[in-house]
Amino acid sequence: MSRRRRYELTDQQFERIEDALPEVDGRGRPYEDHREIVNGIFWVLRSGAP
Known part of the structure; x- marks a missing residue:
C-alpha cells in the first residue's frame, strides 16, 4: 500500500x-x-509550481 500525500485524492473522493x-x-x-x-x-x- 502506497502512502497518500496530502494533495492526492482519497479513494472516496476519486470515486x-x-x-x-x-x-x-x-x-x-x-x-x-x-x-x-x-x-x-x-x-x-497547491504547491504553486509553474
Whole structure:
C-alpha cells in the first residue's frame, strides 16, 4: 500500500468524480490514468509550481 500525500485524492473522493471523467473511445491517443492526472493538477495548484 502506497502512502497518500496530502494533495492526492482519497479513494472516496476519486470515486465521486470518476464518472465525470472521459472514457476511452478508441480514437486518438489513449488516456493516461485519470487519478494520476488529477493528483498532478492538485499538486500544481497547491504547491504553486509553474
